[in-house]
Amino acid sequence: MNPAKFKTVQSLKNRLQSLMARQHSLVSDGMFTMIAKGTSQLVQLLIFILGARVLTSAEFGFFAFTSAFVVMLIVLAEGGWGEFLMKSHGTEADYDQAATTAMISGLIVSTLALAGALAMGSWFGDMLHLEILVISSALIFVCALSTIYDGILVARGRLKDQAKIRIVSELVGLAVVAAGLWSGWNIIALFAGRLAAQVASLGCSMLAVLWLPKIRLTRPFLREILGFSRHILANRLIVFLRSYSATLAVGSFLGLAEAGYYRAAERIVASISELLAEPARMLGWVVFRKARDRHPQDIAGGNARIAAAANSFVVLFVAIAAPFYLGLSLASGALINFVLGDAWMPAAIVVSILAIRQLLLIPAAIIEPLLSMVGELKRLPPIALMNGGISIALIVALAPFGLIPLALGQVVVGAFWLGTMIWLQQRHGGLDWVRIARRCGPTLAALGAMLLADFALNYITLPASLPNALTTGFQVAGGAIAYIAVLAVLHKLVVTSAEPLVQQRNS
Incomplete structure (x- = not known):
């Protein structure tokens, strides 16, 4: 073989292997992230069931109301600092300054929450609610600092590590809630579980990153991060208001x-x-970060x-x-x-x-x-x-x-x-939605097949002795098979029809 051709073929082979490795890594990271999110949802469901069995409706209502208030304060304290690190090139000086900003914001919001808790406790003489709000103020500060470590892990592409940390922290929170409810803490157990989960997340993230922040903040950096933060914060607050x-x-x-x-x-x-x-x-x-940084010189x-x-x-x-x-x-x-x-x-x-x-x-x-x-x-x-x-x-x-x-x-x-x-x-993002809509055609057709399969399975008479869950599982499986089969066939047809065009373009 001609050495030049051999070199070209070897280069293409290396690029293909590199692309396959990147895709495998992304799929693996995505699977771990989904498992972590699924674990979080399952843990929250278990906490809900445990709480509903132990607490009165009034206590659970107070928990929901106070939680909404605390979530709003956490949104303010987190401020988008982690997202700033996700988008930046992330030097250690940036990490220090972002962490300093997060600690200041967390301290301010936590102090305001604590002052409100003390005022409420002294005014109403209600030590239970005072304890809950004190725990919540600590939670706010820990969340503000945790978002920095989340941002560093994402910026470094360590989604798998981040997912593992989330799973561990959620299980720690569940254990604290279960132990607290068993010990008679009642509503305090739910808030203590949240705090324990967040502290576990912060501790594990510190061990994963092996970095401790130094107190450092310059005016140009503060202006830059606050300018970025106001957009993230505005969007998060709007989402919060819509949610409740x-x-x-x-x-x-x-x-x-x-x-x-x-x-x-x-x-x-x-x-x-x-x-x-x-x-x-x-x-x-x-x-998107990898796509941007693929050729750093080509800004x-x-x-x-x-x-x-x-x-x-x-x-x-x-x-x-x-x-x-x-x-x-x-x-x-x-x-x-x-x-x-x-x-x-x-x-x-x-x-x-x-x-x-x-x-x-x-x-x-x-x-x-x-x-x-x-x-x-x-x-x-x-x-x-x-x-x-x-x-x-x-x-x-x-x-x-x-x-x-x-x-x-x-x-x-x-x-x-x-x-x-x-x-x-x-x-503003450069997407071609005409092309996206055309490429989503097989998905729409597969969804139609899924819908038809569900309707068809509704007319199949199954034994009345079967549990409802099994009957529903049969219908779900039928719809899933129809979706995957149609999507696979149409995808193969699209790829096959596109090959002559690719060969003609290459020639």
Whole structure:
């Protein structure tokens, strides 16, 4: 063989092996992240069951209300510092300054929470609530510092290590909650479990990174990180308000029972959404960062490489996530009956409708890492604020008419949100949504096959002695087989039809 040709073939072989290794690494990281997220969801479900068996409804209501307040303070304390490190090149000086910023913000917010706790305790003489808020103030500071270590792990592409740490910390939290409830701590056990989980996460992350921050902060860095933070923070606060406004509106107009149904439906759909969207968001940071840094000297071409990676990423994520949401919509009744019992069946139709909303929101999972990497994150908060305002307005307008109109209104919001996300990604992120839509054709056809399979299986008469869970499992398996088979066949046809074009272009 000609030495030049041999060299070219060897180079192509090496590049192919490198590409396959990168893809295998990404799949492995994504699987670990999904396992960690699944563990988190399972642990939260177990904590909910344990708490519901031990606490009174008033105690559990106080836990939910206080938790919402604490989550808002944690969002303020975390400030997007970890995301700043995910997008930056991350020198040790940057790590020190970001950690210093996180400790200052955590200390400020924790101090304010502690002052409020002391004022409440002295005013009402309620030491139980005082203890809970003291634990929560400590939790806020630990979360603010933990986000720095999360950012470092993601920036270094160590998603597998991050997932392992999350699994360990969640199990530590569950153990503390179970032990606390067994020992009679009651509601304090739930807050102590959260704190224990976060402390375990911080400790394990420190051991994984092998780095301790030095107190260091310069004005130029502070201006830069605060400028980045305000966009992340605005988006997170809008998401927070959207997450809790429906429950408050339903409780105000329809009563606490309906609010419970709606919150349960939201929680079930959110569990699936977090299981899918969180790995996609983390992988998005890694994939887009690698695309940008593939040729560090070619700064101008960085955004084009990010857009090319994002085009493929969206198509793949739609193919993975869409059947989960459609399956949830179809099997909501069986799922509610199995997990919560017959008393919660009014939530089933709400789950089906909200699952369709999340199906529309699949492309929104990567909007934050995409716009951050191309330097256009400032475009997101105004759009998110507009979408959040429309969502809250529809919630307030439709809540008096019942749960189903309210949920259908959220589907309308999801469709509008999808349109704005497509516009942002195409105009400021460089995505080609005409091409993405064309490449998603096989996925849409496979979803149609999944839907037809479910309808066909409904007409098959199964023995009445079979448990409902087994019958539902049979239908779910049939739909999954139909989806995978049609997607595989159409994907092969698309690849086969494209080969002549590729050969002609290469020639």
